[in-house]
Amino acid sequence: QVQLVESGGGLVQAGGSLRLSCAASGRTFGSYAMGWFRQAPGKEREFVATIDYSGAFTDYVNVVEGRFTISRVNAQNTVYLQMNSLEPEDTAVYYCAATSGPPTRVYSGYKYWGQGTQVTVSS
DSSP: OOOEEEEOOEEEETTOOEEEEEEEOSSOGGGOEEEEEEEOTTSOOEEEEEEOTTSSOEEEOGGGTTTEEEEEEGGGTEEEEEEOSOOGGGOEEEEEEEESSOOOSOGGGOOEEOOOEEEEEEO
């Protein structure tokens, strides 16, 4: 069982930055691939980024490539999403997720989910 708690969301102007954190419970965090997803009002939850258990492999959706960076510190049971050059289109609730399988863009590939943190980007 893994419990995930996101933090770091907030209101920021376009062009600004935020760093989201996801703190995980349990002693096996280092064996899980982690992902970030987001859901805007009226839209489906969409993939943002994923990272493998070691941090050696990362993958991003095209629209955030070069602006967002996913990273993890296994000793702290934490995964991060550094978001730079934010755009109003990035406004959404951001969720972190964990899977014991390989990193994936697929929503159904993740077993554990956090409660989400709101990110609002003003123009």
